[in-house]
Structures are given as structure tokens and as C-alpha cells.
Amino acid sequence: MSKLAGITALGAYAPSKVLTNADFEAMMDTSDEWIITRTGIKRRHIAAEDEFTSHLAISSVADLIRRHGEGALAGVDMVIVATNTPDALFPATAALVQDHFGLKAGAFDLLAACPGWLYALSVAKAYVESGMCRKVLAIGAEALTKVMDWQDRATAVLFGDGAGAAVVEAVPAPYGLKSFVLGADGSGANQLHIRAVGRCLPSGEPLAEHLYMNGREVYKFAVRVMNTATIEALQRSGLHSDEIALFVPHQANLRIIEAARERLGLPPERVVVTVDEYGNNSTASIPLALAHALDAGRISDGDNLLLVSFGAGLTWAANVLTWGGAWHQ
Numbered sequence: 306m307s308k309l310a311g312i313t314a315l316g317a318y319a320p321s322k323v324l325t326n327a328d329f330e331a332m333m334d335t336s337d338e339w340i341i342t343r344t345g346i347k348r349r350h351i352a353a354e355d356e357f358t359s360h361l362a363i364s365s366v367a368d369l370i371r372r373h374g375e376g377a378l379a380g381v382d383m384v385i386v387a388t389n390t391p392d393a394l395f396p397a398t399a400a401l402v403q404d405h406f407g408l409k410a411g412a413f414d415l416l417a418a419c420p421g422w423l424y425a426l427s428v429a430k431a432y433v434e435s436g437m438c439r440k441v442l443a444i445g446a447e448a449l450t451k452v453m454d455w456q457d458r459a460t461a462v463l464f465g466d467g468a469g470a471a472v473v474e475a476v477p478a479p480y481g482l483k484s485f486v487l488g489a490d491g492s493g494a495n496q497l498h499i500r501a502v503g504r505c506l507p508s509g510e511p512l513a514e515h516l517y518m519n520g521r522e523v524y525k526f527a528v529r530v531m532n533t534a535t536i537e538a539l540q541r542s543g544l545h546s547d548e549i550a551l552f553v554p555h556q557a558n559l560r561i562i563e564a565a566r567e568r569l570g571l572p573p574e575r576v577v578v579t580v581d582e583y584g585n586n587s588t589a590s591i592p593l594a595l596a597h598a599l600d601a602g603r604i605s606d607g608d609n610l611l612l613v614s615f616g617a618g619l620t621w622a623a624n625v626l627t628w629g630g631a632w633h634q
């Protein structure tokens with residue numbers, strides 16, 4: 306069998322400015338108790354006024370270089386930035402990253418809401434395994450706090466900013482990105498949206514000027530799809546949940562994560578939780594969680610990981626991978 310594509314280098318970044326639940330108590334009618342009970346969020350990192358998605362993406366790649374050396378980027382021939390908050394509608398944020406690091410590479414942005422980074426990994430896998438690219442830099446970067454309504458307590462407390470970056474290239478067996486489940490149901494577009502250049506959704510509902518979310522409906526969708534997508538990804542990989550060393554779900558809400566963990570029958574020590582520290586930073590959520598798990602020594606070569614995400618669209622994605630196989634480690 307030909308080699309699979311796998312993650313051979315990872316980096317992550319979160320802005321230094323932090324807003325705590327106490328900060329929100331001072332800003333609006335909310336409480337630390339409400340936020341923790343409903344979401345598990347304690348803090349979130351907020352981009353500075355002059356810090357945008359391209360800066361966050363570049364900082365995550367700088368962290369990748371710090372961890373793995375300059376050589377990790379040698380031969381990168383495609384840059385993908387998964388984001389919902391690009392600096393501009395064009396040029397692509399990915400082109401700004403390409404230029405910053407002087408890469409001889411193609412570059413494009415990918416929009417699939419929170420699962421965008423998993424979608425980017427799937428594209429990277431297809432490029433590498435087809436021979437079309439040698440190395441893909443797949444980034445998830447988000448400056449969501451730039452599009453929040455700071456008067457809306459139902460959304461403002463939930464989100465944060467950050468970025469994560471991975472190099473994807475061919476790795477020897479048994480490592481690599483295995484099964485992917487990628488899904489969308491655009492009939493749920495009205496549950497979670499924000500305006501770009503359009504005015505209305507197909508239903509005729511006006512697009513929101515700031516991030517709009519029907520929390521209850523998205524919650525129900527999330528619990529359902531985290532269950533179905535993870536089970537399908539496991540089935541396609543031929544693995545049982547017992548063989549998953551670490552479950553790395555999208556960090557939106559601790560209750561959603563716990564429901565998914567319980568349905569998979571995994572003990573708490575086999576799930577990564579960073580939502581308390583970062584809130585929901587969309588496409589950056591899973592690579593940031595992976596970086597935390599690596600730093601904590603929770604991932605070893607040969608470990609099977611299960612990743613899953615959901616978001617606006619509505620969209621979802623899940624992936625089973627076997628960690629390791631990097632030639633430069």
C-alpha cells in the first residue's frame with residue numbers, strides 16, 4: 306500500500322490578552338456561575354486591536370518552526386488557511402502566510418466553519434497521497450472576537466481567538482491520516498451566520514451583521530452529529546473506540562464534549578479539554594488542543610487519535626489518525 310499522509314509538525318498560538326468570566330460580569334448581565342455551568346468556559350484569548358487572522362496564522366507557524374526547526378517548512382508547496390474571519394475577502398489569508406515565510410507554494414483559504422481545519426487536513430491528505438503536493442501547510446486561524454456583538458451575552462462569552470498549524474506530508478506505515486467523515490446540511494444555514502457581501506439566506510432571513518447563533522438548535526445538532534460522525538469515522542478506520550488513545554473534539558462547550566465522550570465509552574483521561582482556557586476559537590480549536598496534549602506528554606508515536614468538529618453551515622467533520630512517523634523527529 307502506498308504511504309498515507311500524516312502530520313509531521315505542529316504549532317499553535319493564542320493571543321496574550323485574556324478575558325475572564327469576571328471581566329464579562331463587569332461588562333454585561335452574566336455570571337461566572339452561568340458561564341461555567343452551561344459551557345465550562347473560564348477564560349478566552351482575545352486578539353489585540355491591530356492583530357488579525359493573518360498575524361495569528363503566522364504566529365502559529367512561527368511556533369511550529371520553534372518546535373520543529375526551519376526544515377519543517379522546506380518543500381511546502383501548498384498553504385491552506387481554514388478560517389471564517391479572513392483579513393480580507395481577497396487576497397487569501399494563506400497568500401499572506403506564503404509571502405511572510407517566503408514559500409514557493411500555492412495558497413488558498415478554505416471556509417467550512419469550525420470544522421474547517423479538519424476539512425483542510427482532508428484536502429492536504431488528498432493532495433499528498435495523489436502526488437500533487439509534497440508538503441501542505443494546513444492552518445486554522447480565527448479572529449472571531451472581531452465579529453462579535455459585545456452587547457449579546459448569549460454569544461460574546463463563548464468565543465475566543467487563536468491559530469494552529471500543521472505540516473502534512475507522506476509518512477511510513479502505520480502512521481497517518483486515516484478515515485475522514487465530512488458532512489454538511491445547508492438547510493441549517495439560518496442557525497448560525499454572519500454577513501459578508503450577501504444580504505439574505507435562501508430562506509429570505511437577513512444575514513446577521515455580527516455572529517448570530519441559535520444556541521439551543523446548534524447544541525442539539527452538535528450532540529447528534531458528534532455521535533454519528535465519530536462512530537462513522539471509527540467504522541471506516543476499522544478501529545474500535547477502545548483503541549483510541551485520545552479523543553480531541555472541537556472545543557465549543559464542555560457539556561457537548563462530555564456527551565460525546567460518554568457515548569464513545571471513553572474515560573475522562575482520554576479526552577482533551579481546553580475550552581476552559583480558550584472558549585470556542587473555531588478552526589483553531591483542534592490544533593490548539595493537540596498542541597496542549599503534546600506539551601503535556603499525552604500523545605506518543607503510534608497513538609490513534611479521534612478528532613471531530615461541527616459548526617455553521619451546518620457542517621461537521623471527523624477523522625481517525627495514527628500519530629507519528631515524522632522523518633525529522
Ligand code: ACO
Nearest residue numbers: 335336339343418419458459520521523524557558616617
Ligand atoms: N449569562 C447569563 N444568562 C444567559 C447568558 C449569559 N451569558 N446567555 C444566555 N443567557 C440566558 C438566556 O437569555 C436564557 O434566559 P431565559 O430562559 O430567560 O430566556 C437562559 O440563559 C438559558 O438560555 P439557553 O440558550 O437555553 O441556554 P443553554 O443551556 O442552551 O446554553 C449555550 C446556551 C451555551 C449557547 C448552548 O446552547 C450551546 O452551547 N450551544 C451550542 C453552541 C456551539 O457549540 N456553537 C458552536 C458552533 S460555532 C461556529 O461554527 C462559529
